[in-house]
Amino acid sequence: MQIITSTDVVTKLLAQRLALGLLSMFVVSVVIFVAVNSLPGSFAAAVLGQSATPEAVAAFNQKLGLDQPLVSRYLTWLSATVTGDFGTSFTNRPVSTMVMPRLWNSLKLAISAALIAVPLAITLGAICVRFVNRLPDRILSATTLSTISLPEFFIAYLLILVLAAKLQLLPSLSTIRGSMGFADQAIRMILPVLTLVFVTLAHMMRATRAALLNVMAQPYIEMARLKGEPETRIILRHALPNAIGSIASVVALNLAYLIAGVVVVEAVFVYPGIGDTMVSAVSNRDIPVVQACALIFSAAYILLNLVADIIAIASNPRLMHAR
Amino acid sequence: MSDRKIVLEIRGLIVEAMLAKASVTEIVKGVSLELREGQVLGLVGESGAGKSTIGLASMGYFKPGCSPVAGEISFCGSSLLEISEAERRSIRGVRAAYVAQSAAASFNPSKRLMDQVVEAAVSRGELQRVDAELRAVELFRSLQLPDPESFGRKYPHQVSGGQLQRAMTAMALMCDPELIVFDEPTTALDVTTQVEVLLAIKAAIEERGVAALYISHDLAVVAQIADEVAVLRYGEIVERGPVTQMLESPVHPYTKSLWAVREMHGGSHPSRGRLLDVSGIEASYGAFKVLQDIEFTIERGQTVALVGESGSGKSTLGRVISGLLSPESGTVHLGEEALPRKANDRSRDMLRRVQLIYQSADTALNPRQKVSKIVGRPLSFFHGMRGAKKRSRMVDLMNMVELDPSYLDRFPTQLSGGQKQRVAIARALAAEPELIICDEITSALDQVVQAGILKMLDELQERLGVSYLFITHDLEVVKAISDRVVVMSGGRIVEQGPKSEVIHAPSEEYTRRLLNAVPQMSPGWLDGLVSRQVPNASVTSREPVRLSR
Numbered sequence: 001m002q003i004i005t006s007t008d009v010v011t012k013l014l015a016q017r018l019a020l021g022l023l024s025m026f027v028v029s030v031v032i033f034v035a036v037n038s039l040p041g042s043f044a045a046a047v048l049g050q051s052a053t054p055e056a057v058a059a060f061n062q063k064l065g066l067d068q069p070l071v072s073r074y075l076t077w078l079s080a081t082v083t084g085d086f087g088t089s090f091t092n093r094p095v096s097t098m099v100m101p102r103l104w105n106s107l108k109l110a111i112s113a114a115l116i117a118v119p120l121a122i123t124l125g126a127i128c129v130r131f132v133n134r135l136p137d138r139i140l141s142a143t144t145l146s147t148i149s150l151p152e153f154f155i156a157y158l159l160i161l162v163l164a165a166k167l168q169l170l171p172s173l174s175t176i177r178g179s180m181g182f183a184d185q186a187i188r189m190i191l192p193v194l195t196l197v198f199v200t201l202a203h204m205m206r207a208t209r210a211a212l213l214n215v216m217a218q219p220y221i222e223m224a225r226l227k228g229e230p231e232t233r234i235i236l237r238h239a240l241p242n243a244i245g246s247i248a249s250v251v252a253l254n255l256a257y258l259i260a261g262v263v264v265v266e267a268v269f270v271y272p273g274i275g276d277t278m279v280s281a282v283s284n285r286d287i288p289v290v291q292a293c294a295l296i297f298s299a300a301y302i303l304l305n306l307v308a309d310i311i312a313i314a315s316n317p318r319l320m321h322a323r
Numbered sequence: 324m325s326d327r328k329i330v331l332e333i334r335g336l337i338v339e340a341m342l343a344k345a346s347v348t349e350i351v352k353g354v355s356l357e358l359r360e361g362q363v364l365g366l367v368g369e370s371g372a373g374k375s376t377i378g379l380a381s382m383g384y385f386k387p388g389c390s391p392v393a394g395e396i397s398f399c400g401s402s403l404l405e406i407s408e409a410e411r412r413s414i415r416g417v418r419a420a421y422v423a424q425s426a427a428a429s430f431n432p433s434k435r436l437m438d439q440v441v442e443a444a445v446s447r448g449e450l451q452r453v454d455a456e457l458r459a460v461e462l463f464r465s466l467q468l469p470d471p472e473s474f475g476r477k478y479p480h481q482v483s484g485g486q487l488q489r490a491m492t493a494m495a496l497m498c499d500p501e502l503i504v505f506d507e508p509t510t511a512l513d514v515t516t517q518v519e520v521l522l523a524i525k526a527a528i529e530e531r532g533v534a535a536l537y538i539s540h541d542l543a544v545v546a547q548i549a550d551e552v553a554v555l556r557y558g559e560i561v562e563r564g565p566v567t568q569m570l571e572s573p574v575h576p577y578t579k580s581l582w583a584v585r586e587m588h589g590g591s592h593p594s595r596g597r598l599l600d601v602s603g604i605e606a607s608y609g610a611f612k613v614l615q616d617i618e619f620t621i622e623r624g625q626t627v628a629l630v631g632e633s634g635s636g637k638s639t640l641g642r643v644i645s646g647l648l649s650p651e652s653g654t655v656h657l658g659e660e661a662l663p664r665k666a667n668d669r670s671r672d673m674l675r676r677v678q679l680i681y682q683s684a685d686t687a688l689n690p691r692q693k694v695s696k697i698v699g700r701p702l703s704f705f706h707g708m709r710g711a712k713k714r715s716r717m718v719d720l721m722n723m724v725e726l727d728p729s730y731l732d733r734f735p736t737q738l739s740g741g742q743k744q745r746v747a748i749a750r751a752l753a754a755e756p757e758l759i760i761c762d763e764i765t766s767a768l769d770q771v772v773q774a775g776i777l778k779m780l781d782e783l784q785e786r787l788g789v790s791y792l793f794i795t796h797d798l799e800v801v802k803a804i805s806d807r808v809v810v811m812s813g814g815r816i817v818e819q820g821p822k823s824e825v826i827h828a829p830s831e832e833y834t835r836r837l838l839n840a841v842p843q844m845s846p847g848w849l850d851g852l853v854s855r856q857v858p859n860a861s862v863t864s865r866e867p868v869r870l871s872r
Contacts, residue, residue: 241433
């Protein structure tokens with residue numbers, strides 16, 4: 001029989017996943033470019049107004065390179081982007097100086113939400129399994145089902161209504177500036193973070209519950225019970241390691257949402273994040289900024305899914321330890 | 324014996340199972356038994372007879388949905404149904420241990436074997452981790468596991484099925500329990516591996532004088548281990564007695580029927596010309612060669628049994644003949660015609676002439692299709708039948724496989740295992756094939772059901788003149804139905820010929836070893852085997868690597 005070592009298999013799998021990720025990035029970049037450039041209306045019309053003369057529009061387009069054919073514009077953009085240069089916004093500022101601080105703001109929001117939501121979701125999921133079909137499980141399942149069904153802006157307004165308007169505990173606006181102190185920023189971020197936690201928690205908790213229950217039906221769990229192991233220990237020591245792969249993929253999906261999907265939440269709280277930047281860039285037809293934002297969102301999705309795949313591989317002893 | 328301490332005493336136990344909402348059945352109906360120190364009680368019966376439920380009940384454990392409604396279970400004097408769950412837990416794994424049927428499924432795939440073997444001893448404070456590991460290594464050694472020092476560092480998927488089963492026995496012995504429940508510990512293993520595990524278990528039980536409940540559907544296996552046997556049917560003990568008495572003079576008709584297959588001697592059908600000619604077949608899965616130099620023939624109206632242990636390539640050969648796997652070289656002739664290698668390239672008529680029946684009817688029948696759709700599909704696909712003609716043919720087919728035609732309106736989930744396999748056979752027959760490849764079709768079934776299906780296949784062969792290629796690891800089945808026998812090992816044919824020659828005068832050492840490993844219906848067979856030194860060759864030599872069939 002041919003000797004295949006586990007490192008070979010794992011290296012090959014990782015290389016495959018990485019290549020697939022790069023390929024997805026390339027396809028996504030094409031889609032973004034084509035989609036953004038086929039947006040109705042032009043930047044010239046947006047800036048110069050409806051009454052601009054055709055000559056003025058042509059001169060404007062030439063200055064921004066918009067008179068070039070689509071393919072050559074794509075190649076120029078791609079080659080610059082690969083080196084980390086997102087180009088210049090139509091408002092004459094480098095895209096990176098416009099986007100990066102906003103991205104950092106969004107990341108602060110996402111990381112704070114993730115640090116609360118992920119451990120909480122897995123803990124609550126495990127609690128559901130520990131008391132499956134009993135009161136704690138029923139309450140948690142019903143609650144999360146309703147938070148999943150509510151749109152995020154509704155949750156956001158609900159939180160504003162209760163915590164900001166009625167109880168007056170927190171500010172309803174989350175406009176933060178670099179000049180603010182840490183405590184000031186943190187207080188303003190509480191409401192949007194709380195909203196994001198509510199939105200992602202339910203999905204991750206239900207996925208954890210389902211993945212764990214799936215494992216709990218395996219014969220080796222019954223064996224652990226017949227060895228007299230207590231139920232909590234069985235869930236944590238025997239079931240969780242075997243469920244971690246499928247939990248990771250759902251967590252990755254939700255983390256990607258935290259980065260890319262926060263547009264609505266940022267809008268509600270007037271939070272200066274990347275979602276807000278993208279929305280205003282779209283309405284101004286500022287193509288380079290829109291492209292950069294879309295690419296960052298896609299990269300976040302692809303990267304996080306890649307990480308989830310790696311966790312799934314690393315948690316599979318059949319792959320890590322060959323015969 | 325009666326002066327020894329009673330370890331387990333079950334009195335009038337009734338266990339109910341919730342099948343669906345509000346539908347409750349009694350799966351154990353008033354069973355009583357007692358087990359003394361050093362005694363081994365065999366529990367025999369078909370699946371669904373309640374054997375496992377009783378085994379688990381002896382540890383105070385009931386599967387989800389099952390609950391005891393009457394009776395009592397007393398373990399060394401404490402009533403398992405009355406004490407608290409925490410107290411029951413403190414008994415499990417320490418004073419009462421369990422060895423499950425499928426070690427491959429019962430070991431956690433993501434934990435090293437050592438962690439699992441010492442888990443109960445360490446977590447209950449019976450032993451320090453270091454001492455527990457030392458003891459585990461000793462047990463590995465006494466159970467003849469390879470490299471006992473490093474064995475525990477492996478993950479379950481890294482060792483063979485027989486080794487896993489011995490590791491599970493080691494796990495059960497860790498805390499020197501007073502009772503061990505063995506639930507079909509060798510059923511999932513090949514015959515030669517089964518012998519090794521049986522020897523290891525027998526030695527372990529005898530050495531320690533532990534009381535054991537040994538559950539199996541195979542009376543011949545139980546006869547090697549147990550002092551006493553209780554035969555269970557539909558949740559009741561129908562007969563109980565010392566092993567020799569149960570073997571030599573069983574009273575209950577059900578006990579007698581348990582070895583029905585062993586009394587079948589079919590085969591010897593006249594040849595009606597060559598049907599299948601397989602020549603020079605070589606096949607691989609990736610870089611791994613699975614078949615080499617395969618040559619054999621099947622005559623019309625005859626049965627060829629293809630035997631070998633798991634991993635020997637017998638199922639692969641079935642896949643090559645049916646066109647599901649294309650070989651690298653070699654030819655398959657059906658009658659005068661050469662069959663294309665891939666099923667896709669075969670004409671509809673060629674496909675019709677070769678049909679395949681799988682081991683597990685559970686997965687081979689679409690659970691969302693009614694039996695009428697499953698059996699009707701080949702009728703319309705191969706024969707263009709419709710309407711009343713199709714319906715009447717379906718009724719014929721159901722009669723052929725001895726199923727009530729009203730079953731046509733049922734879904735597979737509403738049928739028993741044996742009935743499902745009959746539906747699968749009806750589906751194959753619907754095509755009116757010349758060759759049916761039967762891939763381990765009775766190995767998931769109980770002996771009595773198995774005998775019924777084999778008899779039916781034999782009668783159908785007489786009537787329809789169809790040929791069978793019967794892939795099996797069970798030599799009792801081979802004896803029961805075949806005309807010719809082909810023995811495979813490691814992807815090659817090691818021996819072939821008429822049944823009488825291969826079974827009664829095998830010329831190859833491998834065949835002899837395979838035949839010797841089949842448990843015989845006499846209590847001294849296993850001990851005799853040791854003194855004849857036969858299995859020693861198999862303990863040290865190659866052991867099948869794959870677990871699945």
